[in-house]
Amino acid sequence: AAEIRDDLTDILVTEEQILHKLDEIAAQVASDYEGKDLLLVGVLKGAVMVMADFSRALPTPVPMDWMAVSSYGAGTKSSGVVQIRKDLDTDLHGKHVLIVEDIIDSGLTLAWLLENFESRGAASIEVFALLRKPDAAKVEVRSKYVGFDIPNDFVVGYGLDYAEKYRNLRDVAVLAPHVYQD
Ligand code: PRP
Ligand code: MN
Ligand code: MG
Numbered sequence: 147a148a149e150i151r152d153d154l155t156d157i158l159v160t161e162e163q164i165l166h167k168l169d170e171i172a173a174q175v176a177s178d179y180e181g182k183d184l185l186l187v188g189v190l191k192g193a194v195m196v197m198a199d200f201s202r203a204l205p206t207p208v209p210m211d212w213m214a215v216s217s218y219g220a221g222t223k224s225s226g227v228v229q230i231r232k233d234l235d236t237d238l239h240g241k242h243v244l245i246v247e248d249i250i251d252s253g254l255t256l257a258w259l260l261e262n263f264e265s266r267g268a269a270s271i272e273v274f275a276l277l278r279k280p281d282a283a284k285v286e287v288r289s290k291y292v293g294f295d296i297p298n299d300f301v302v303g304y305g306l307d308y309a310e311k312y313r314n315l316r317d318v319a320v321l322a323p324h325v326y327q328d
Pocket of ligand 1: 217
């Protein structure tokens with residue numbers, strides 16, 4: 147197979163920029179949640195990379211848990227109807243939950259998750275998304291922490307996939323059209 151970089155056009159955010167941003171946001175989160183019972187919740191699979199690096203940028207021994215969800219129905223993404231494929235292991239009662247996501251695209255996944263979490267008795271629920279596409283928003287998601295706003299391009303890397311591949315690219319980059327066109 148060809149190398150990953152042959153399938154990309156622009157690098158939008160480099161690994162170095164990401165790690166620098168994660169340090170900044172981790173310092174903010176550490177301060178905002180000082181003395182609170184913080185739980186990080188990652189959304190599989192895209193959030194694996196950002197959870198790994200973000201959690202290690204935090205100075206406290208923070209617990210993490212994972213949700214796996216999938217868009218329901220045929221065809222393309224995010225009908226907004228979401229199915230839980232793996233639920234949390236943790237009881238949210240009294241916890242200060244910070245959902246960790248790779249990207250807010252249409253916003254439908256996080257809008258659904260936030261609503262789903264509302265009834266679980268958490269002390270608070272906030273969102274950290276590494277990336278956000280303002281021009282793709284179908285619903286507004288209240289995200290307390292956002293790493294980078296990016297254009298509405300087809301991006302991959304740092305956890306983001308195309309057909310399950312490219313998650314292992316270190317940077318966030320635009321996928322070249324030849325990859326998904328005939
Ligand atoms: C991607 C991404 C976010 C979601 C954002 O996940 O990781 O979770 O889509 O899109 P939205 O704002 O339009 O809902 P995906 O459903 O592709 O699953 P994955 O994380 O396993 O790749
Ligand atoms: Mn995802
Ligand atoms: Mg995906």
